[in-house]
Amino acid sequence: MLKQRIENIVRDALAKSLEQGKLGQLETLPDSVAVDLPKNPEHGDKAISIAMKLSKEAKIAPRMIAEAIAAELGSEIFSKVDIAGPGFINLTLNWDLLEESIAEIFSLDLDYGRIAKNDRADKSFETVIVEYVSANPTGDLHLGHGRQAVLGSALVDLLRWAGYDASSEFYINDAGVQMGKLAASARQAILIKAGELEESGYDAENNYPLAAMKEILFDEKWQAIDNQDLSSVTADDCGKIAKEIFLESQKEILKVAGTEFECWYSELENLHQGETTKVDAICQKMLEAGIAYENEGALWFKATEFGDERDRVLRKTDGYYTYLAADLAYHQDKLSRSDKLINLWGADHHGQIPGVMGALEALGEDPKRLEIVLMQMVSLTKGGEEVKMSKRTGNFVTVRELIEEVGVDAFRYFLLESQPNNRIVFDLELATKQDKDNPVYYVQYAHARCCGILRNLTEKQVDQTELPGNTLAVADGIMTEAELDHYFKAFTSATGLYSRAFANLNPEQHKSTKALILALLNFPEEVKDAAASYSPYKIANYIKELAALFHQFYTHNRVINDDAELMKARISLVAASQKVLRNGLGILGITAPERM
RNA sequence: GCGCCAGUAGCUCAGCUGGAUAGAGCAACUGCCUUCUAAGUAGUAGGUCAUAGGUUCGAAUCCUAUCUGGCGUACCA
Structure with a gap:
């Protein structure tokens, strides 16, 4: 490097x-x-x-x-x-050094920018689990989830590029109060559909919106209870089916959003099964270690002794565990599987951090192994006016709807380009415009331009010098594909090409050429930096900057020209730009189109 | 009240492990297409980097206080 x-x-x-x-x-x-x-x-x-x-x-x-x-x-x-x-x-820097360094981009190609495992910035860990989205399977995903989804998936890829063994995980929160509520909602909706309950009898106060329940009633999964006497169908039965439907729907839309998970971790199946569940075990362990105590029928964690502002309940007086207890069991499980954990949380959950961190420390774990990345809210505006979103009233924009409107690339770029600490104001009008105002096109266009030039070198061109009465002349490409290919393969070490070809550039050409080269060579460093602060947005900024430098280079430097050496030197920069833009967009999960 | 996050151009945001003259995009104005895609580019205009102190060769960046906004402060998740 x-x-x-x-x-x-x-x-x-x-x-x-x-x-x-x-x-x-x-x-x-x-x-x-x-x-x-x-x-x-x-x-x-x-x-x-x-x-x-x-x-x-x-x-x-x-x-x-x-x-x-x-x-x-x-x-x-x-x-x-x-x-x-x-x-x-x-x-x-002298031209030979720059030429040699650009040649490295050719030899590494798809792996240019990738950091070797042994060169990774933080040697304290090798494997890392990134947990994100982790929504309740009780409804559609909203924009906050969308932000987590794109950031998480980009972060996993970024970490892999930076030399870590990263995997992604989704914690399915399928136990507890919310699931009970879902079960009740689903059963009442079923009864309404069967005509055994008036719509006015729906317990809208305590349940999910009936409209949302109605939408899932047509799913074929309900066939399982179709022939049964409804009086024998329990809320639990209904809840299971509703959960499956929502979960499947979430999986599908996450995939559409370019997000893949290696592991779907069910809370119910993993933490609450068996004679002694994992949650039982961890509470028992905390009791024995003297960091938990019983009081007024509940089990408490002595969080104040570990930096929290109050003690936290692990098991309620009704005998059910809190979210914290299950979460601790889950984190301990993850810690047994990986050196490092990264959680993406909505900023509205930041109050839980001391509790989780404190408990892990109390359990003898090194809290440094857990990194929590907080993401601020995504709010929506339409023509300058804020659109109020509420899950309760069903008035919120889903990930699915937005992707349908703006496309996956724009969706991902919009949510990735600003840092997680900042609130995102998503302007529906602007996003749905889908025109040049959209910054993702700027970067993609630079890539398409590179491809266009490389294509023009070998493709037959229609000669535009059309004379009256003449048919269009067709000129051969400047090079054959074999020649171009040969040239790229030969471009693996400095041959003095740059120092000869770039000797007589005018100031604007010199400036734009130099700036482009330096930016291209900085890519591996950008990957390292971005990964070190878990910040895919830095890659988004970098490729935007690189795209700008390429456009400037393009404007000032005619690539296809009569000077064979100058042309070759410039082709190498176009091809190198294409590779870096492609790799950078790839990290973010955004397509790099060859034509636009 | 306490805690976390933010406040940089009219708008959306970079820049923040201190470095040289604070940068983009959008919006406004003036140019550049008979030559590789004008979804581009060159330029003009637009700033008390929320405010006040402090730290030092040097502060948008670090520290303290204040102001404004968002979020949190449950035997919810």
Whole structure:
């Protein structure tokens, strides 16, 4: 990786300067050396600010440190080394190095940007389970779930790219109060359908909206009870069927949304089965460890001793376990299967964090193994007015409806581009426009443009110089496919092509070419960074930026032209751009169209 | 009240492990299609980075306080 290489060279230079006593009173070398992309391209290709950072400890002026380092940098891969401002070291990379680095994109191709397992940023874990959505199987998925779905699936892919063994998991919350409510709702709806109950008799106060129940009554799964006497059909029977229907519907729409789960973990089947259930076991364990106690018929976790603001109930006076108790059993189960856990939660659940973290710590687990990513709400506006969503009244926009309106790519991009900490205001009018205002097209178009150029190199072109009376002339492609293929295969090491081809660029061409190359070479670093903070949105930002740089390059640099070397050098950048955009979009689960 | 999150251009948001002149997109205005897709691009205009202090060579970024908004504060999930 380019950045790593530069970092090593700077580190060596730093070590030599230290040996020679040029670093004042500095005694030890810093752990890391930041290699940045300067904001202003006139400041070179890479910038290093380490001299300023060391100046205090060394007790000498930053420029003196910078000069000492610069003197040891050598000229092998840098065509220019400048010291500027208070003590920045600005590096200009030579064309051969850039050519060599771009060639790496060709040899790695589909895997360019992928971090090897041994190079992963955080060595404290290798396997990681990302749990997300985890909705109750009692209705359709709403936009909040949608946000979790796209972020979670992108995060799993991102983590895999960054060298981790990641898997996705959906916790099916199919036990407890909500399921009882679903069962009652379903049974009453069935009775209404059979004419044995008046609609006015529906317990709308305590049940799910009747309208939502009616919608699932036509599912063929109800055949199971069709021939039975309804008086012998229990609410439980109905609840099971309703749950299956909702679960299947959720699975289907999640798949449409580009989200796959390795594991569907049923709370009911995994945590509440057997003589001694997993939940029983964990409560027993907590009692024995003295971190739980009985009081007024309920079982409490001593959460206050572990950082929470109050103690938490594990088992209610009615004998049922709380969500927390089951969740703890679930987390312990996950911890036995993976080094690291990441949970995606709606921000409205943040109050539970101290309880879960505290309990895991109390149980002797390392709380650092659990990372909880909070996602703020998604709200809807239509023409500037907020659309109130309420599950109770059935007035909410579902994932299904939105995808139908805007398409999966736009849906994913909209929900992925901003960071989880920010609320998303989803403008229905804007999203349904489905035109160029939609940012996803900007990135996809850049990719399609790359493909178009590569296609034009080999495809037969219609010559547009149409003369009156003449038929259209058809010109052969510039290269045959075999030639292009051969060229790509040969492009695996520096041959001095860039230094010859890019020698006489005008300022705009030089600037746009350089900027594109540097951005392309930064991709692996972007993957590493984004994964380290569990932030797929950073990849979305990066590819948007890359798309912009490609469009600028395209505007200033005619790819197909008479200068064979210049053309080849530019083709390599078009092909490299195509590969990086494709890989980046792939991480986000967004398609990379070849034509638009 | 207490806790969490946010406040950057008219709107939607980047930039936040401190770095050089705070950036995009949309909206407004002016240009660029007989040449690889104009779903593009070049430019103009638009900012007390919520406010006030502090930390230091340097703060949108870190600390403290205040203001505004969202969320949470259950023997619900």
